[in-house]
Amino acid sequence: MLFDDLLNNPAKWMVESRDEHDIVLTSRIRLARNLTATPFPGWATRQQREETLKLTSGEARQIPVMKGGYYAELSGLTQQQKQLLVERHLISRELAARSEGCAVLISRSQNASILFNEEDHLRLQYILPGIQLKKAWGAISKIDSELEARLPYAYNTRLGYITACPTNLGTGMRASVMMHLPGLVISEQMQQVVQAAAQLNITVRGLYGEGTEATGNLFQISNQSTLGDSEDQIVERMTRFTSDLAHQEWNARRRLLQSSSLQVKDRVSRAYGLLTNATLLSTQEALALLSFLRMGASLDIFSHQALKNVNKTIMNIQPAHLARLSTTDQTTPEHRDQIRADIIRKELSGN
Structure with missing residues (x-):
């Protein structure tokens, strides 16, 4: 499978939504795994990383x-190619910052990917649209079991799977969902959500995970602890919290429409006006405006048909994707803003 094949055929979870209200966009299970008697990638020499990569990637x-x-080794990818994979959530920002002795393997469906020598020797992930954590766990568990039968995993009967970061000890699992929460943001309820999540050992982060902002009212929500709970318990707790939060978001949107109908409709209409007429749009502004349109569509203020490809559009207006569409080798921020505005304008007009 070639890089262009990967980019020209995005996975269904990247461009489709299973959630009728467009609240839960994706579900992801990620597992951290390491080999016995082998230094963690951050402590290993280049030669040790390359030897580990040869063994693990060959079996995977x-x-x-x-x-x-x-399959690609990071040393053979350009900076733009790495960023494209980050923007599609196929690799982490941490792996993109690395090079020698690091690689990625992505399944043809693009649901499954394996990161080699990021923070751990192996990072396995599986992504599906909507609330499907249990199904994603079942799928990645099969891949994990096949790898464990082929590779000497580092495992301790008391501590579970041994990981580079102590916070990942135990199951080594991160169960996460990507959620669109404009109703709770506008009604200023997100602080209560963050506090409630923390009491359940659940954390709320931005679009690309730890250290990133919640651009476009998009939040990544995941379990914070991996030690002391089974995988099934983590999946069950995250699924229940996600369902409850989606219900709160839907109620928040309906209350906004009931109490401030004209203001909500005006905000959606203004967002549409800017998106269909602007000649320059930054990533942050475009995502913020598209967020209002998505909310408007869920409340039947705005046509669902015009937003049928909104997830694909959001993916295509990220900086590295725009640079790929540019006809020049060097793109300035202003040029990217112009291309972004053109893409959105054409998408919303149906051209």
Whole structure:
């Protein structure tokens, strides 16, 4: 599978939504795994990382679901190619910052990906649209079991799977969902959500995870602890919290429409006006305006048809995707803002 094949055929979870109210966009399960008697990537020499990569990637590429997928060593990718994979949530920002002895393997469906020598020797992830954490866990568990049968995993009967960061000890699992929460943001309830989540050992982060902002009212929500709970318990708690939060978001949107109908409709209309007429749009402004349109569509203020490809549009207006569409080798921020505005204008007009 070639890089262009990967980019020209985005996974369904990237461009489709299973949530009728467009609240829960994706579900992801990520597992951290390491080998015995082998230094963690951050402590290993270049030669040790390359030896570990040769062993782990060779076995991973033999797993049926990963055969025929896209494989690349980070040292062979350009900075733009790395950023494209980050923007599609196929690799982490941490892996993109690395090079020698690091690689990624992505299944043909692009639901599954394996990161080699990021913080841990292996980071396995599986992504599905909507609230499907249990299904994602079942899928990645099969891949994990096949790898564990082939590789000497570092495991302790008391501490569980050994990881580079102590916070990942135990199951090594991060169960996360991407949620669109404009109703709770506008009604100033997100602080209460963050506090309630913390009491359940759940954390609320931005679009690209730890250290990033919640641009466009998009939040990544995941379990904070991995030690002391089973995988099934983590998935169940996260699924229940996500369902409850989606219900709160929907109620917040309906209350806003009931108490401030004209203001909400005006905000949605203004967002549409700017998006269909602006000649320059930054990433932050575009995502913020598209967020209002998405909310308006869920409340039947705005046509669902005009937003049928909104997830794909959001992906295509990220900086690295725009640079790929540019006809020049060097793109300035202003040029990217112009291309972004053109893409959105054409998408909303149906051209």
